[in-house]
Amino acid sequence: MSDSPSVALIRRLYESGMSPEVTSEVMAPDLVWDITPGFPNSGVYHGWASAAQDFFGRTMPNYESFGAVPEEFYADDEGHVFVFGHYHAETRTGNKADVRFIHLWTVRDGKAVSMRQAADSHVLQEALKG
Numbered sequence: 001m002s003d004s005p006s007v008a009l010i011r012r013l014y015e016s017g018m019s020p021e022v023t024s025e026v027m028a029p030d031l032v033w034d035i036t037p038g039f040p041n042s043g044v045y046h047g048w049a050s051a052a053q054d055f056f057g058r059t060m061p062n063y064e065s066f067g068a069v070p071e072e073f074y075a076d077d078e079g080h081v082f083v084f085g086h087y088h089a090e091t092r093t094g095n096k097a098d099v100r101f102i103h104l105w106t107v108r109d110g111k112a113v114s115m116r117q118a119a120d121s122h123v124l125q126e127a128l129k130g
Contacts, residue, residue, distance in 0.1 A: 003073070004075045005107075005110070006075050006079055006080075006081050006105075006107040007073045007074075007075045007081055009026055009081075009107055009110065009112065010073065010081045010083065010105050010107065010112065011070070011073060012026065013026055013112070014068060014070045014083070017067070023048055023052075024048075026111065026112050027048040027111065027112050028108070028109075028111035028112060028113040029047065029048075030046070030047065030113065031046070031047055031048050031051065031112060031113060031114065031115070032044060032045075032046060032113070032114040032115075033045040033046075033048070033050070033051035033055060033114075033115050034114065034115065034116040034117065035055060035117050036117050036118045036119055036121060037121075038121035038122070038125070039117070039119055039121040039124065040059055040062070040121075040124060040125070040128065041054075041055050041058045041059045042121075043055070061092075062091060062092060062128060063089055063090060063091055063092065064090045064091065064092055064094075065088070065089065065090045066087065066088075066089045066090075067087065067088055067089075068085060068086075068087055068101065068103075069085050069086050069087070069088055070083045070084075070085040071084050071085045071086070072084040072085070079106055079107045079108055080104060080105065080106055080107075081104075081105040081106075081107060082102065082103070082104055082105075083101075083102065083103040083104075083105065084100075084101075084102055085100075085101055085103075086098050086099055086100050086101060087099040087101060087119065087124070089124065089127060091127050091128055091130070093130040095127040095128070095129075095130070096127065097123050097124055097126070097127035098123075099119055099120050099121075099123045099124050100119065100120050101117060101118065101119040101120075102117070102118050102119075103115055103116070103117050104116045104117075
């Protein structure tokens, strides 16, 4: 079965590694990026520029590598795309962690307008302790 247009759009983000070229095409200007409480630098960010700078800009310096590995994609008829997967992280201190996540994306008019994340924050917090 082929992907719905919404799944194809979100799958493209993951496959690109969130490349600037793809994010600039896919993210809506009023994107809401919602990171679950307890996760490092959790909060609600408004606009991709804020998510990139204020979330990723503060988060990524703690890691040698950090990536989201999607495993399953599901969509409904309302423009929601559910992504189950895991983060694979290696901290600057050499600790490694695989952290399960679910991302709930909302797509409207061919753009990602929101992403709500839930993840096993405890596993990542422990890895960051050094």
